[in-house]
Amino acid sequence: MSPLLISAIVSMILALTCYTIGVFAERKKGLLLPWHAAIFWLGFLFDSTGTSMMSRISGGHFAFNLHGVTGLIALLLMAFHAVWATVILVKKDHRSQEQFHKFSIIVWAIWLVPFVIGMFIGMS
Secondary structure, three states: OOHHHHHHHHHHHHHHHHHHHHHHHHHHHOOOOHHHHHHHHHHHHHHHHHHHHHHHHOOOOOOOOHHHHHHHHHHHHHHHHHHHHHHHHHHOOHHHHHHHHHHHHHHHHHHHHHHHHHHHHHHO
């Protein structure tokens, strides 16, 4: 296994770990806190890094297939999710802070689709 592939896998696992911790900690607390937003950004950073490395391994082009399309959607949703969490915290919108976890769990579930597809692609 190449060092780039190992780095990409580690990055994606760190993205999964960060995102899962952030989403479920926010859900348990019932309130969006600044550290949740920070960990969403960290998950996005790891996902972007892992995606970039995987893209380099596969030839540096976007594959218009199930994994490519769902991965792009998930990455865009993660970015939107982190931006929206930050905006809510900056505005100090308490009602939105209490409701945000509903959106978080949906984004997390959608993000899992390309993650799992990528694992199966990597195993074959």
